Amino acid sequence: MEVTVDVHTVHPSTSDRDAKYGTKTPLARGPYGSWCTPETSPIHHPLTQTNSNIETKTQLQDQKRFLEANSTVFPLQKVRLFSTSPPPDYISSIEDKKAITELKELKKNYITKTTSGDKPPPIQEEPDCEPEYPQSPIPASPTRYTKCKGFLLSTFCDPYMPIDPQGRLYIGWLCLVTFCYSYNAWGIALRSTFPYQTPENTPMWLAADYFSDLVYLLDVAFVKPRLMYLHEGFWVDDPVETRKNYKRKVQYKFDVISLTPLDVLYFYFGTQKAILRFPRLLKLQTFWEFNQAMDRVLASPYVVRIGKTLCYIFYLIHLNACAYYAMSDHIGLGSNGWVYDNEGIAYIRCFYFATKTATSIGKNPKPENTIEYLYMTAAWLMGVFVFALLIGQIRDIIATATRARTEYRKALDGCARYLRRLNLPAALQRRVTLWFNYTWSQQRCFDEAKILNWLPSNMKRDVALAVHMSTLSKVQLFRDCSDSLLRDLVLQLRPVSFLPGDLVVRSGDVGHQMYIIKTGECCVMSQDETEVLATLREGSVFGEISLLGIEGLRRRTATVRSRGYSSLFALSRSDLDAALEYHKEAAKVLRIRADQIIRENAARQTKQRLAALEARKSAELAKRQESALRRKSTVSGHSNATEGRRLRAPSATSKRRLSTVSEKKNPRARGYRTLASTCTGIRTPLPTIVFTAE
Numbered sequence: 001m002e003v004t005v006d007v008h009t010v011h012p013s014t015s016d017r018d019a020k021y022g023t024k025t026p027l028a029r030g031p032y033g034s035w036c037t038p039e040t041s042p043i044h045h046p047l048t049q050t051n052s053n054i055e056t057k058t059q060l061q062d063q064k065r066f067l068e069a070n071s072t073v074f075p076l077q078k079v080r081l082f083s084t085s086p087p088p089d090y091i092s093s094i095e096d097k098k099a100i101t102e103l104k105e106l107k108k109n110y111i112t113k114t115t116s117g118d119k120p121p122p123i124q125e126e127p128d129c130e131p132e133y134p135q136s137p138i139p140a141s142p143t144r145y146t147k148c149k150g151f152l153l154s155t156f157c158d159p160y161m162p163i164d165p166q167g168r169l170y171i172g173w174l175c176l177v178t179f180c181y182s183y184n185a186w187g188i189a190l191r192s193t194f195p196y197q198t199p200e201n202t203p204m205w206l207a208a209d210y211f212s213d214l215v216y217l218l219d220v221a222f223v224k225p226r227l228m229y230l231h232e233g234f235w236v237d238d239p240v241e242t243r244k245n246y247k248r249k250v251q252y253k254f255d256v257i258s259l260t261p262l263d264v265l266y267f268y269f270g271t272q273k274a275i276l277r278f279p280r281l282l283k284l285q286t287f288w289e290f291n292q293a294m295d296r297v298l299a300s301p302y303v304v305r306i307g308k309t310l311c312y313i314f315y316l317i318h319l320n321a322c323a324y325y326a327m328s329d330h331i332g333l334g335s336n337g338w339v340y341d342n343e344g345i346a347y348i349r350c351f352y353f354a355t356k357t358a359t360s361i362g363k364n365p366k367p368e369n370t371i372e373y374l375y376m377t378a379a380w381l382m383g384v385f386v387f388a389l390l391i392g393q394i395r396d397i398i399a400t401a402t403r404a405r406t407e408y409r410k411a412l413d414g415c416a417r418y419l420r421r422l423n424l425p426a427a428l429q430r431r432v433t434l435w436f437n438y439t440w441s442q443q444r445c446f447d448e449a450k451i452l453n454w455l456p457s458n459m460k461r462d463v464a465l466a467v468h469m470s471t472l473s474k475v476q477l478f479r480d481c482s483d484s485l486l487r488d489l490v491l492q493l494r495p496v497s498f499l500p501g502d503l504v505v506r507s508g509d510v511g512h513q514m515y516i517i518k519t520g521e522c523c524v525m526s527q528d529e530t531e532v533l534a535t536l537r538e539g540s541v542f543g544e545i546s547l548l549g550i551e552g553l554r555r556r557t558a559t560v561r562s563r564g565y566s567s568l569f570a571l572s573r574s575d576l577d578a579a580l581e582y583h584k585e586a587a588k589v590l591r592i593r594a595d596q597i598i599r600e601n602a603a604r605q606t607k608q609r610l611a612a613l614e615a616r617k618s619a620e621l622a623k624r625q626e627s628a629l630r631r632k633s634t635v636s637g638h639s640n641a642t643e644g645r646r647l648r649a650p651s652a653t654s655k656r657r658l659s660t661v662s663e664k665k666n667p668r669a670r671g672y673r674t675l676a677s678t679c680t681g682i683r684t685p686l687p688t689i690v691f692t693a694e
């Protein structure tokens with residue numbers, strides 16, 4: 001349906017507006033510099049709600065209502081007025097509207113049928129199609145076998161199966177190709193300059209040559225075209241597509257050129273001309289690819305990186321040695337003091353010469369003619385720039401490999417220096433050093449979070465779970481609650497280490513963190529620290545009572561010390577609160593356990609008090625009995641004296657009377673007595689119960 005709307009946008013004059021609003025509001029002005037109706041031509045502009053047409057909003061709304069009443073949706077934001085044909089957006093929106101109406105009708109029919117008792121029409125099922133699951137980040141394992149004419153064929157050898165570019169078999173193949181490439185790279189230069197290819201050993205050289213050619217050919221024809229590749233985030237394993245993909249690459253062109261059979265010219269030049277095989281050197285990309293693959297799969301990629309740099313250095317020296325021998329041969333072996341004198345093993349002597357010239361300036365045989373000067377200059381320049389670069393690269397690689405250790409040493413040295421400057425006791429300084437050493441041996445880094453910071457949060461969580469899984473699986477709390485609690489908390493856990501005897505939490509302090517024991521043991525001590533109430537082991541949780549604030553307890557209910565060296569995970573109050581907000585069951589478990597600890601601690605305390613009271617009573621009784629005995633024994637001999645003392649000593653009744661009098665004088669004394677008598681009955685908040693994850 002085509003809709004053409006012809007609207008003259010009317011801008012009220014400033015006076016109209018002012019009359020309406022009663023003020024002179026500073027509004028944006030129209031394109032004509034005034035808010036009056038333009039006389040010359042109508043304004044053509046889209047009906048969007050901007051400052052300039054804010055005045056016409058009511059009119060526009062009227063128009064919209066009118067058009068909607070005529071069952072058309074008029075997209076105010078998109079339609080340009082005075083346009084002869086509606087824009088595509090508009091058409092699509094009309095179509096959308098139709099589709100929505102149809103859908104609504106269908107729904108209405110369906111609902112009326114179900115409510116009227118009719119059986120609703122069966123819902124049309126989608127045609128059978130494979131559900132598409134997310135792909136694995138690594139393509140399917142290449143170690144599958146297929147049967148071919150009775151033989152089990154590895155997928156790698158099956159010409160119709162795609163190859164996983166990260167699979168071991170492919171990396172093995174790359175290794176073989178790289179070996180053949182290295183043979184060509186070293187061999188062609190060597191055989192072209194040194195007299196090592198003789199008519200006797202030529203068949204051997206040729207066999208090696210053609211073997212490497214065969215590997216090159218297989219690589220280009222059967223392996224590379226089957227390599228799976230990533231396209232728009234998906235692994236493509238269709239053979240036609242993989243072949244096309246390979247052919248699109250520059251590498252394909254180089255691979256094909258590297259197979260140029262220039263060796264047919266052997267028929268003309270003779271088999272000695274190994275230089276004719278130089279196109280084989282164009283397969284350099286495979287060498288790089290192999291290095292990258294090794295870098296990915298090896299546990300310590302630094303070895304590969306250093307190995308690659310050393311390869312470059314040796315290869316340059318090799319080329320230098322070949323050039324030196326070729327020049328010496330050209331000038332005449334032993335013809336002057338600079339050239340190779342044809343003594344000893346030619347290659348070793350030339351290699352030595354090349355190494356010396358590339359790495360040192362001076363103390364080399366003096367060149368005697370132009371060509372020798374040119375060679376020496378080139379060799380020195382190569383030594384200064386190329387070798388310096390390569391050796392610098394090795395230094396960087398080693399520095400990267402040992403960066404964490406260097407940072408640790410720096411931190412330790414800095415801290416030790418600081419403590420020494422403050423002249424702190426030697427024992428404390430030694431403790432700090434011990435802490436550094438222990439933490440390093442446990443974590444191999446000081447800031448785990450910093451290392452993982454590059455990863456997306458889900459991956460970070462997976463890594464943290466994998467790293468700490470062995471400990472976290474022992475924590476009863478996580479076993480009793482849903483898995484998502486563990487996933488939510490794992491990134492918030494901060495590893496901390498303690499030395500033997502270190503205080504982890506102190507009774508009476510405000511609690512800010514709770515702890516999970518990763519390794520080692522911690523002792524929950526009695527208030528006076530003379531008794532160990534409980535020994536907590538791997539996977540145990542402590543320090544949660546003051547975080548939960550049960551019965552208003554915000555302070556630590558006990559002192560906990562590390563028994564030996566221990567590694568714990570600390571979880572802050574805010575992180576725990578955030579997690580418990582969404583994991584009510586975990587909050588319940590923690591509360592139940594904390595309640596239990598508090599109750600049992602209180603029971604234990606009461607028992608201890610009663611026992612102490614009992615002991616005091618029996619001690620008093622014994623004392624009284626003893627004094628009575630003593631009195632009996634002396635009564636006969638000193639009856640007069642005793643009688644006098646008895647008269648002087650106040651009786652129990654008079655004593656009581658005395659104390660009442662003093663209480664009356666000092667009401668605080670009575671207060672203390674009342675408190676003491678009630679205290680024996682109340683539960684003390686100090687929990688003293690064995691609380692382990694087991």
Ligand SMILES: Nc1ncnc2c1ncn2[C@@H]1O[C@@H]2COP(=O)(O)O[C@H]2[C@H]1O
Nearest residue numbers: 542543545546556557687688689690691
């Ligand atoms: N008797 C006990 N047995 C085991 N753990 C205890 C005992 N008493 C206290 N704790 C733990 O020691 C912690 C000390 O700090 P909180 O009070 O925060 O939480 C306490 C409990 O987790």
